[in-house]
Amino acid sequence: MTKSKFQLPNIFSSFLLLILWLCLASIPTTAQQGKWVKIDSSYGTAFRSITCLDDEHCIVCGDSAIQGLSFARRTTDGGKSWTTLLYDTLSLIPLPQGDEVFQFHQAAYPTLSTIFIIGDSGLVFRTKNSGQSWDSVRLPIENSPGKNGTIVMHDSIHGYVVAGSKIFRTVDGGNNWQPVVVPDSVKGFSIGAVIPISSDTIFFLMNKGLPVVAKMFLRTYDGGKTWDAHSSPELKQITTGAIDFPDAQYGFAAGYERTGKADNALDLHTKTTDGGKTWTPLQKLWRDPALGLFDISFLDRRNGIATGGQGKIVRTTDGGETWVQQQTPLDTHSIVNINSLAFPSLNTAYVSGWQFLLRWYPEQSDVSTEIDASTLAAEPLSVGIVNNQPVISATMKSPGAVRFEVVTVMGEKILEEQIGFVDAGVLHHPLSSRLPAGKYFVQLFVDQNLLGSTGFTVVR
Structure with a gap:
């Protein structure tokens, strides 16, 4: 969860200053004008996730049914071109017990040279030279529910891998991953979302049951040595991954509520201003296509994007008080659910799904990522x-x-x-x-x- 930057010349190898967001305290803001553009529509390709270091440097993980490959690809020019970092052949028939195929699920991209990619059953790949060479480590999560896992890095040194109810932490850039013991109060819960705030402060949204019957919000401020947990009725209907915190106090979450008619669902919004102890009453909105919200990302306390079923994208510039639905080049009445959302800066955003990658461009077509x-x-x-x-x-x-x-x-x-x-x-x-x-x-x-x-x- 980890967000946006600018083009960096080589002279900043020892000191890099990266802009993350803009938040004006007393200056009124209006919704940014822009458009979503399809930057990839490869036939038969499932773009499972997208992770961005900045506006131009992003990594997608996915599968190509046509090529029979699972892949991790990188762009350094905002989606104009892509280079394959890792790939493995997919088997189109069931494999004997014990055999495996490496599917690449998600990347963490903390610096220009350091990349982590998590694959099947706890296999974590790492490069420290921008993909020229890789090493890997397998974490013991094969038997965990949700075995594919999630990886998040606060920076190039501190990060977490979570899968099912298991948490692993690194404080040395991935050389070692140590298990983190969660409190007894969340035994039986699995981890639905992980939000790193700082190197030692991290929040988790925990789920219980399948289908989910309970949720718990878990926090640590010392890297997992001590914990506090909070339950909230508002969080019960929040989608597993649809929660984000731009800082330690303000958090935003989204979800859906079935209407009882076909697959229709209301969009749900809630937020916290006390670090997740309490949440505002659910805001329930009908938006067509009415299938609810599945993901959310906030740059700061004002600017956020949420995505949902059948290609729905909504955006706020006032901290979730109002949301504006975005026009997209997708047929939103077809099955085009958005799998992943990246919001690196006010100048851009990306979403991925089945046979599409979209990028948001501001209205000014000549916006430069160079800062002078x-x-x-x-x-x-x-x-x-x-x-x-x-x-x-x-x-x-x-x-x-x-x-x-x-x-x-x-x-x-x-x-x-x-x-x-x-x-x-x-x-x-x-x-x-x-x-x-x-x-x-x-x-x-x-x-x-x-x-x-x-x-x-x-x-x-």
Whole structure:
């Protein structure tokens, strides 16, 4: 779950500053205009999952019935071209007990050079040189329900693999994976979703029964040494993977409620502002095609996308208060369910499914992923690279006393800079390059009033 960046020259091998999201505290926002474009429609291909490092670098995992292959492919140009990273021949007939075929299910893509891909029965592949060579390890999850597993990496060092009720954690970049013991209160539950917030803070949505009869929200703030668990009636109807947290406090979830007529279902929305302890009453909406929502992704506390049955895509720019249904190049009355969603930045998004990959483009067709001094002033507050230096940029509509604060996703202030009185116009201010790797918010205050906030990630 892990989200968006910009094109990086080689000089940033020791310090990479990647923009994750934009969140304006007091400046009104409107829904971004743009369109969904089909970037792949290979016949007989199931695109099972898509994971993006940034707007242009993404990995899809899937199967080709025509070629008889399971594959993991990468694009470095936003879907214009693809290169196969891993593949294995699929058997079209049942195999004897003990034989196996490697199907590739999901990727984790924490840096340009580091990639993890999980396959059948706990087989985890890793490259540290952008796919030139691979190693692998098999985790003991063969007999777990949901044996294919899920892999998420907070960064290139810290990550989790989950399958069924089993959790494995790495703190050394995948060299070793240690089992994590969950509390007795969730014994009998399986893991439906995993959301990494920081290297030690991770949230889980747990399911019980098949069909699901109960759900539990599980949290750890110390890498699994201690836990707390919360149940909520709102979560019982949430789809297994349709939950996301842009930070440690705000979370969003989606699901469906059957109407009793054919396969029709209402779309469900709920959110939390206290880290999952409590959730708002379910918002129930009828949207055609009426098959509910299955996935959700939020960049920040305002901007999110949810996907559902028969190609449904909805988007919010106000923290889920309102949702706008998106037009797509899909026949939404055919069986075109969306398997996976990636939302790396406000400038793009991807969805995958049976015989299609879609990319969302903003209305301006000439949007560039290069960040330079001229583009920094395009938003009221942003973080980018100017002359090889990470820089905060803001458009000052009126003069005032300016200061910046940098806080972690847990809300801890780790840096404050008093800039002083600044005239109206465009402000550029260098940001300390000594921040440790991690996710942060930078907040802009003018005359003690919070003007805006933007998120970014430091990767070393």
